[in-house]
Amino acid sequence: MSTRSHVPANGLYFLVYEYIQDVAKAHSKTGEINTASTIFAGGAAGMAYWILGMPAxxxxxxxxxxxxxxxxxxxRSVFKDLIVKDGPLALYRGVTPIMIRxxxxxxxxxxxxELANKFFNLVAPNF
Known part of the structure; x- marks a missing residue:
């Protein structure tokens, strides 16, 4: 299976991260992202990735x-065998430890x- 199967999950990953950061910026007094929003957005993005990417x-x-x-x-054979023998929930077998991680x-x-971006903007702001 190629990496193409993870393209939708990667798209959702960055979409969720950017959306949460945009909402955080809109509600911030300074209009800047902060550490808490970065941590939350990154964690939520990772979980969204695995919700979509886990079956593949x-x-x-x-x-x-x-x-x-x-x-x-x-x-196709793997999918058919898995659905027939174990049902559709088998596509999410092991989801709990993956979400915890x-x-x-x-x-x-x-x-x-974000820390690296701040550092590079500090040392080379016009680069």
Whole structure:
């Protein structure tokens, strides 16, 4: 399964982050983002990513871990087998630990990005 399957999830990831930051800016007295909004927006973005991207990841993992020749038609075969044997909720098997990890991991990621942006704007404001 290619990275194309994660394109919608990546789009949602940045959409959620930017939307929350825009709302935070609109409600800020200074019109600037702050650490709390960055942490919240980053964490929420990570969770949104996995809500949309988890089914593709589950299918990819099953395909990769299956013995050679198990699935003759690739991801389509994995999907059909999974739905028939385990039902549609199987596409979200393991969602709890992923969500527990998603919030702090992505909050930290966006915090680091915003911190780096502030630093680079300070040392090279016209670059």
């Amino acid at each position: 990841d589950v299918l990819k993992s099953r395909l990769q871990s299956a013995p050679e020749g198990t699935y003759k038609h690739g991801v 998603a919030f702090p991991a992505n909050a930290a990621c966006f915090f680091g990005i």
